[in-house]
Amino acid sequence: xxxxxxxxxxxxxYYLDTEKxxxxxxxxLTPVAVRFTADKTRELLVSFHLSSISEIKxxxxxxxxxxxxxxxxxxxxxxxxxxxxxxxxxxxxEHFWREQLLSCPGAGAQADSLQMTKGKELTGLLAASQKRxxxxxxxxxxxxxxxxxxxxxxxxxxxxMDVADRLLTELESPSWWPFRGKLxxxxxxxxPKEEATISGSKNQEGVIIKIPVIITHGTNSNVMPGxxxxxxxxxxxxxxxxxxxxxxxxxxxDDIKVHTPxxxxxxxxxxxxxxxxxxxxxxxxxxxxxxxxxxxxxxxxFLEDALGFFGARKSPQADLGNSIWQAATGRIASVVQxxxxxxxxxxxxAQLQKQKQIVSESETQELKQVCWASSQRPPGLSLFPLDxxxxxxxxxxxxxxRGKEEAVEGAYLDFTNALRLCSLHTSDLIEPLSCSCGRxxxxxxxxxxxxxxxxxxxx
Amino acid sequence: MDSSGxxxxxxxxxxxxxxxxxxxxxxxxxxxxxNSKVExxxxxxxxxxxxxxxxxxxxAAGNAFCQAAKLHMQLQSKHDAAIxxxxxxxxxxxxxxxxxxNCLNAAIDIYTDLGxxxxxxxxxxxxxxxxxxxxVDIEKxxxxxxxxxxxxxxxxxxxxxxxxxxxVAAYAAQLEQYQKAIEIYEQxxxxxxxxxxxxxxxxxxxxxxxxxxxxxxxxxxxxxxEKYEEMFPAFTDSRECKLVKKLLEAHEDQNCEAYTxxxxxxxxxxxxxxxxxxxxxRIKKSLQADGDGDLK
Numbered sequence: 001x002x003x004x005x006x007x008x009x010x011x012x013x014y015y016l017d018t019e020k021x022x023x024x025x026x027x028x029l030t031p032v033a034v035r036f037t038a039d040k041t042r043e044l045l046v047s048f049h050l051s052s053i054s055e056i057k058x059x060x061x062x063x064x065x066x067x068x069x070x071x072x073x074x075x076x077x078x079x080x081x082x083x084x085x086x087x088x089x090x091x092x093x094e095h096f097w098r099e100q101l102l103s104c105p106g107a108g109a110q111a112d113s114l115q116m117t118k119g120k121e122l123t124g125l126l127a128a129s130q131k132r133x134x135x136x137x138x139x140x141x142x143x144x145x146x147x148x149x150x151x152x153x154x155x156x157x158x159x160x161m162d163v164a165d166r167l168l169t170e171l172e173s174p175s176w177w178p179f180r181g182k183l184x185x186x187x188x189x190x191x192p193k194e195e196a197t198i199s200g201s202k203n204q205e206g207v208i209i210k211i212p213v214i215i216t217h218g219t220n221s222n223v224m225p226g227x228x229x230x231x232x233x234x235x236x237x238x239x240x241x242x243x244x245x246x247x248x249x250x251x252x253x254d255d256i257k258v259h260t261p262x263x264x265x266x267x268x269x270x271x272x273x274x275x276x277x278x279x280x281x282x283x284x285x286x287x288x289x290x291x292x293x294x295x296x297x298x299x300x301x302f303l304e305d306a307l308g309f310f311g312a313r314k315s316p317q318a319d320l321g322n323s324i325w326q327a328a329t330g331r332i333a334s335v336v337q338x339x340x341x342x343x344x345x346x347x348x349x350a351q352l353q354k355q356k357q358i359v360s361e362s363e364t365q366e367l368k369q370v371c372w373a374s375s376q377r378p379p380g381l382s383l384f385p386l387d388x389x390x391x392x393x394x395x396x397x398x399x400x401x402r403g404k405e406e407a408v409e410g411a412y413l414d415f416t417n418a419l420r421l422c423s424l425h426t427s428d429l430i431e432p433l434s435c436s437c438g439r440x441x442x443x444x445x446x447x448x449x450x451x452x453x454x455x456x457x458x459x
Numbered sequence: 460m461d462s463s464g465x466x467x468x469x470x471x472x473x474x475x476x477x478x479x480x481x482x483x484x485x486x487x488x489x490x491x492x493x494n495s496k497v498e499x500x501x502x503x504x505x506x507x508x509x510x511x512x513x514x515x516x517x518x519a520a521g522n523a524f525c526q527a528a529k530l531h532m533q534l535q536s537k538h539d540a541a542i543x544x545x546x547x548x549x550x551x552x553x554x555x556x557x558x559x560x561n562c563l564n565a566a567i568d569i570y571t572d573l574g575x576x577x578x579x580x581x582x583x584x585x586x587x588x589x590x591x592x593x594x595v596d597i598e599k600x601x602x603x604x605x606x607x608x609x610x611x612x613x614x615x616x617x618x619x620x621x622x623x624x625x626x627v628a629a630y631a632a633q634l635e636q637y638q639k640a641i642e643i644y645e646q647x648x649x650x651x652x653x654x655x656x657x658x659x660x661x662x663x664x665x666x667x668x669x670x671x672x673x674x675x676x677x678x679x680x681x682x683x684x685e686k687y688e689e690m691f692p693a694f695t696d697s698r699e700c701k702l703v704k705k706l707l708e709a710h711e712d713q714n715c716e717a718y719t720x721x722x723x724x725x726x727x728x729x730x731x732x733x734x735x736x737x738x739x740x741r742i743k744k745s746l747q748a749d750g751d752g753d754l755k
Contacts (some may be wrong), residue, residue: 023599051740051741054733098736100740101719101740102722102726120727124729127729128726134663137659141618141656141657142622270464
């Protein structure tokens, strides 16, 4: 086979990138190379081996001229005004290019190997349909994500509407009215969450968490030490002498920005006067953020740095959800339990009912259920005496927890987290489990446990 | 003609708008309602741009949109300005790709300022596509795709991020930056294999990663293949994995015919796309070169 023989030649024009103009000439194809010679000068402008082509494409230059582009390593060659037809040239070029790969230099034409058997045809059909399925799943997944984004956007709009609503009611009420939008609001609001009455909330101390912080007020550059208290009914910022500097009611908070995992700013907007905003810096902020996120899910906003941090720490999104929910459930449960028991003594139960803002017992149950469902526990989960320390040393769980449901729930979540990160006392299990694949918790079924442990199953 | 009439009208509107802007600069106007003048000018520019669009004068349309966007910036309405820049970019795209990219970049700056990274990422993709098709600068296209992927990841839009990353990987492999391509394919492969919906395409990514390994060094490819099989057992049964194994065997024996035969068989069932053809050809070329070397 002579490598220099010209298989085909087409008159066309070629784009000279250096001079920014089109040259007319002939595009010729030999069994191993593509060449272009200019008409006028007879010089060989392009010549490359077929196997160095990385892509042949039908494109249009400036959206008007149909042309053919050949990507050779990093340079792209443009051919246009192809005659007789661009498609013809494209098909022939592609055919010879592929033949480079598919044909053997030594062996002659092997017509027999091209014969398709029935089985092969079927496999081909199957492969094609599988390919389509793969493409479909990809698109489906992409669309699912778009829906998620839409939901997020809606949520955000919703929260901003809340703010607008509050500001509007404030504007509507006459200026001499001492309660400024507080009493107006009660009957108007449909959502129980917003039905907050202010009276009495002062003495209702449902402290979720209290952390020492460094406070900056507004744009003021002064910093001072203080305390940040997360209550079930709001947020309280106090100075180092425990004097309350500012108290945000739940609905007063307009947005919370998480700058870094250790720094947040809380803001309340006003019309006609400067916003009240505090910037808080604390080493223990990571403990408070999950609770904040739960209380102000719509209003909290993670800025880029914080996102990056959270993203790096827990790459699968489900984990982020898990741990936050789990931390938050634990906190809320621990707050409400003492609250309700003390309430029984002083007739506080009724008060608790009236104050719908405060998380009631039934709500806690519901919240816990939601948290639990969101942690994707597999059915038939069972527990076994475990004695381990979480990798980060934060969680210590032992068999004592058995019997206390919420603790056990937490323990399970921690367990699944920890399992992924370190090897555990898997001797407690009948089958050693490999935890390298999958980020979902591995279900522990009763029958997979040692028989003497089976009575300790949860459900 | 109708369109020439429209164009004339548009030119008139442009002149009028310019006058409004100038008059708004005068001192007294500036005190009383200068802004409303600017607003009017904005609207006129947009109308002129639309008329230019009808007349298919893309350059002029882009210019008009751009002016409107700049005025919006003056009026502090950032969203409108960004939308204006995007419109300008779309108009310019058909006539002056470089200018289109300037406009889109301006829009991206505004959007990132506002914290709307998803939209910014989308426009990064548009720019990358312009680089890809109009101004052939694959390196820059890759840079923009990467930026877009980063933004998408920040917003937890993993699917969109993966799309961009796969593009990056395909181009990186074409530019012979195999290490980068391998990293991306492996990463995307591991991410997708746990997803019930996407696990079917994971084998494709591992296949591509293995091929990239193969071009660099066949021993690496063997190790990588073993790793992938361990990570993702379903990969073992796939035709792709079998093909790579056959190819590795052929390469070991320096058997060009066996190599071709294996590729041919694979191709007869599902046609190889251009990317795969390129990569397989590169391997074959190295094989042939090695073979020749042995003979001599």
